[in-house]
Amino acid sequence: MPQLTRRRALGATATVVTGLVLTGFARTAGASSEPRTADPKHNAEHKGHAGHAGHEGPQPFSETYRGRRIEGAPSHGDGHHGGYAVQIDGEELHVMQNADSTWVSVINHYETFATPRAVARAAVIELQGSELVPLT
Amino acid sequence: MYTRKNQRDLTRTEKRRLVDAILKLKRSGRYDEFVVMHREYYVMDTENRPRPAHMTSSFFPWHRRYLLEFERALQAVDPGVSVPYWDWTKDRSTTSSLWAEDFLGGNGRAGDRRVTTGPFAYATGNWSVGRGVTDQNWLTRNFGRPGNNPVSLPTADDVARALKDPVYDTEPWNSISTEGFRNRIEGWGIHRVRTVGNHNRVHQWVGGPMAGAASPEDPVFWLHHSFIDLLWDRWRKAHPKAAYLPGRKPASPGRDRAYVFGLDDPMPPWNVTPRKLLDHSKIYRYA
Numbered sequence: 001m002p003q004l005t006r007r008r009a010l011g012a013t014a015t016v017v018t019g020l021v022l023t024g025f026a027r028t029a030g031a032s033s034e035p036r037t038a039d040p041k042h043n044a045e046h047k048g049h050a051g052h053a054g055h056e057g058p059q060p061f062s063e064t065y066r067g068r069r070i071e072g073a074p075s076h077g078d079g080h081h082g083g084y085a086v087q088i089d090g091e092e093l094h095v096m097q098n099a100d101s102t103w104v105s106v107i108n109h110y111e112t113f114a115t116p117r118a119v120a121r122a123a124v125i126e127l128q129g130s131e132l133v134p135l136t
Numbered sequence: 137m138y139t140r141k142n143q144r145d146l147t148r149t150e151k152r153r154l155v156d157a158i159l160k161l162k163r164s165g166r167y168d169e170f171v172v173m174h175r176e177y178y179v180m181d182t183e184n185r186p187r188p189a190h191m192t193s194s195f196f197p198w199h200r201r202y203l204l205e206f207e208r209a210l211q212a213v214d215p216g217v218s219v220p221y222w223d224w225t226k227d228r229s230t231t232s233s234l235w236a237e238d239f240l241g242g243n244g245r246a247g248d249r250r251v252t253t254g255p256f257a258y259a260t261g262n263w264s265v266g267r268g269v270t271d272q273n274w275l276t277r278n279f280g281r282p283g284n285n286p287v288s289l290p291t292a293d294d295v296a297r298a299l300k301d302p303v304y305d306t307e308p309w310n311s312i313s314t315e316g317f318r319n320r321i322e323g324w325g326i327h328r329v330r331t332v333g334n335h336n337r338v339h340q341w342v343g344g345p346m347a348g349a350a351s352p353e354d355p356v357f358w359l360h361h362s363f364i365d366l367l368w369d370r371w372r373k374a375h376p377k378a379a380y381l382p383g384r385k386p387a388s389p390g391r392d393r394a395y396v397f398g399l400d401d402p403m404p405p406w407n408v409t410p411r412k413l414l415d416h417s418k419i420y421r422y423a
């Protein structure tokens with residue numbers, strides 16, 4: 001597990017400006033399988049950056065999937081939505097990012113997806129044609 | 137002191153009283169307050185706000201308290217009822233008595249997945265859902281999610297493996313803790329490590345609102361979590377010397393301070409500590 005995440009982190013560092021974010025994930029993830037004496041301070045510092053997915057940026061997307069318009073783009077809101085906003089037919093789908101950088105939504109809450117686009121598509125399937133209501 | 141029974145052992149009268157109490161809570165508006173609370177405690181790893189309920193060590197004590205609140209609300213309507221549990225390692229059939237007409241009703245129908253049988257079917261006029269998420273007001277279910285990407289219920293072996301882990305939880309105390317009883321039961325899939333398991337997988341298997349953040353829209357939520365609560369008991373019995381972990385919040389000002397609730401850290405919204413919830417033997421027992 002640490003090997004895998006580190007490899008992913010290295011790859012990301014080479015291609016994206018956000019090596020820090022993913023390195024943070026890798027250290028965090030690594031700690032869980034290392035002896036339980038790992039220094040929590042060290043992890044915490046790095047986790048502090050993990051929420052700002054906007055820096056890391058999955059690419060924007062816009063497509064029609066099974067008859068619904070799905071769109072996603074980095075957002076610079078309060079970080080509440082993981083720094084990335086997804087809409088289905090113009091209504092926001094609440095999405096967020098996990099510590100392993102996978103994504104979930106309010107519709108598919110108990111499983112994770114590799115990208116915001118995959119989350120949006122899964123929600124379209126689950127919604128069966130019904131509309132999202134605005135978040136209050 | 138009262139008993140939480142296996143749902144398969146409920147008498148016809150016990151089922152009727154439980155259903156009636158749930159419907160009364162729904163009518164009064166109290167039920168939907170529980171749904172909203174669960175949705176509001178949907179907080180992810182990457183958010184910087186208190187996260188006592190999911191993807192964290194206090195998953196078990198938070199839901200224990202949440203169930204207790206619900207049970208108290210039920211008992212205010214009918215003091216004789218309690219929250220039974222659904223042992224999904226044994227009652228695995230889509231035609232189990234759990235899903236019968238006189239209890240929770242069955243699977244959603246083909247096409248729109250609408251539940252059309254039992255007391256929670258939309259046509260009864262007694263049960264409408266919104267999930268606070270979609271504009272669709274009938275309860276839906278989609279057992280096993282047939283088609284692409286189907287899901288099966290976790291097995292007794294899956295649960296046994298989790299119960300064997302001698303450590304309650306491990307760093308980083310979130311959805312990517314690869315070891316520890318807590319996340320083995322909570323069941324987060326971890327990228328390139330393991331797929332969705334136990335607790336999370338049951339939510340997926342039922343489908344409909346159960347698969348989303350407003351999962352208590354489906355009354356089976358309570359029976360599922362009653363069993364999860366029982367599994368915590370079983371783990372504690374299997375490892376009597378093992379402690380709730382972590383003992384305390386990290387000293388550093390990092391993100392984990394928002395989601396790590398140590399043994400004596402009060403959890404919102406009730407400000408009750410995990411320690412206060414370790415032992416329920418004076419309140420209820422499992423049969």
Ligand SMILES: [Cu+2]
Pocket residue numbers: 174189190199
């Ligand atoms: Cu929950």
Ligand SMILES: [Cu+2]
Pocket residue numbers: 335339351361
């Ligand atoms: Cu749950």
